[in-house]
């Protein structure tokens with residue numbers, strides 16, 4: 001039996017109730033699923049409750065959560081202050097057909113902390129954040145073309161679901177990647193409005209941006225690329241994008257939906273590079289559905305309902321709703337610079353311990369990440385961009401992912417993870433020991 005099949009057999013035996021629920025789910029949800037990022041074969045586990053770092057499933061298994069709802073729950077599950085704020089807000093009403101005062105405080109915190117933010121608007125997902133940021137720069141510049149990096153996920157909408165995980169043999173030259181529409185149903189014309197740059201490649205990015213400068217409405221980049229395994233941009237790469245877009249008068253968008261974990265001012269503060277527009281999600285809503293986009297006042301002014309004929313319309317039943325606002329404000333107020341320092345210390349420590357284990361067992365894999373973010377890479381190549389990420393051994397990835405589930409550890413289904421403020425050093429050591437047992441079972445000893 002292969003190591004993967006052995007892990008799957010153990011998994012099925014330990015999770016009979018999740019399996020039964022998944023069969024029930026399949027009758028009403030395609031594949032039993034509503035969210036690809038939490039789907040895995042043979043079936044996902046169904047969670048009943050969460051506390052701190054612990055997730056309990058319907059079979060009574062308790063796992064240490066290294067996903068934190070895809071980087072969202074930076075203070076862990078059910079932080080008492082966030083729970084109290086939500087309880088209080090429930091007593092005052094969950095949504096209103098007029099603004100609540102909380103949304104102002106929320107905006108003030110982000111404007112104070114994030115270097116690029118002069119004005120901000122709230123939405124309900126990171127997808128809506130990038131959708132509106134792209135609309136913003138198109139409205140502002142009167143142009144359409146967007147430059148994005150190969151292997152970058154910026155949300156689930158047509159304009160940007162291009163070249164996220166393209167088959168390498170259909171993606172053209174590594175130095176001049178072709179735009180690849182990710183799946184059927186996306187407007188094929190969307191690929192004509194995008195140019196693709198290789199991440200972290202200064203020469204190629206400069207050439208591509210200069211060649212298209214006249215048409216570009218924006219360059220969008222994730223300072224720490226989540227899709228390829230929390231891969232940090234080389235500082236020179238971000239600096240080049242900043243210098244070049246300034247010189248050519250092209251707005252620069254940072255997608256900080258994940259990287260807002262790096263410091264209280266986001267990755268832009270961490271790198272010391274300020275974009276024109278920033279997209280947020282995840283952390284800023286304290287666990288509630290959220291997104292936001294903001295930036296220079298002269299761009300954001302287009303959203304002012306009194307701005308005249310150029311006004312960009314933007315409704316949304318739950319935009320800035322009070323439940324998300326109170327959870328967001330409470331979480332952001334808990335996030336002092338000391339908390340970020342400690343998160344980064346734990347991230348550095350965990351990555352180093354994983355590196356040491358890989359060297360000791362001589363496993364053909366690596367680890368990427370920055371600040372509190374990390375990912376296992378099942379390749380001996382240094383992963384710095386999409387093409388190097390695409391060399392991952394997918395079978396080994398699934399073996400380790402399933403093995404860790406059997407060991408009481410949850411990572412994302414792409415073996416990415418992150419630490420929260422409530423993970424202890426002991427949790428990190430337990431992670432590494434669990435990984436050791438999985439790798440030994442897979443034949444590395």
Ligand SMILES: Cc1ncc(COP(=O)(O)O)c(C=O)c1O
Pocket residue numbers: 070124125126127128130153154155156222226255256257258281282290291
């Ligand atoms: C970098 C980035 N941008 C945008 C999004 C979309 O956010 P949401 O899932 O809230 O729509 C994600 C989601 O993971 C993301 O990682």
